[in-house]
Amino acid sequence: MAAWELHQIKQDNLSIEEFVAKLRVLVKEANYPADHYNRFLRDFLVFGQKSDTVRKDCFKEGNELTFNKALSLAKAEESANKQFHTMNMQSDIHALSKATRFNKGQSQNTSTSFQSYANTGARPKQMQSTGRPSSFYKFGACKYCGDNMH
Numbered sequence: 001m002a003a004w005e006l007h008q009i010k011q012d013n014l015s016i017e018e019f020v021a022k023l024r025v026l027v028k029e030a031n032y033p034a035d036h037y038n039r040f041l042r043d044f045l046v047f048g049q050k051s052d053t054v055r056k057d058c059f060k061e062g063n064e065l066t067f068n069k070a071l072s073l074a075k076a077e078e079s080a081n082k083q084f085h086t087m088n089m090q091s092d093i094h095a096l097s098k099a100t101r102f103n104k105g106q107s108q109n110t111s112t113s114f115q116s117y118a119n120t121g122a123r124p125k126q127m128q129s130t131g132r133p134s135s136f137y138k139f140g141a142c143k144y145c146g147d148n149m150h
Contacts, residue, residue: 002029006040011050016074020045042067051077 006026011019023044032040042065046058054077058070 002026003032006030006044009044009048011048016071016078019048020071023048038067042070045070045074049074051081053077 006023009023009026014022020041023041027037027040027044030040045067046055046065049055049058051074054070054074057073058065061069
């Protein structure tokens with residue numbers, strides 16, 4: 001039964017560590033020869049991998065591919081995907097925060113608002129020495145600290 005399950009196994013939503021742990025248990029339960037243990041782990045890791053990129057990289061290695069090399073490729077891909085996802089989340093949050101600040105700045109109609117300077121293209125004297133373009137100040141001063149430099 002474990003051998004059949006090994007041929008059907010896919011990574012799906014498991015992390016690479018969870019997937020490998022499951023593979024190790026199933027390979028032992030299937031009673032494959034101990035001297036071929038790593039070869040079976042390697043093969044099932046490659047074919048059960050959810051990432052086509054990792055699978056292609058493993059195929060490029062050819063006969064030189066070991067279980068440890070396949071595992072390191074899979075871990076590197078998983079780590080890169082997590083970092084990419086985190087960066088996208090932060091970018092989305094920053095864009096949302098920026099849009100919220102811009103909308104709040106438009107709804108405030110005060111004569112001291114830096115928004116009015118951005119609309120006219122003129123900058124107050126305290127901004128002229130910073131060397132920043134006038135578009136940098138279009139959102140105005142921070143409502144929490146009053147600083148206009150972020």
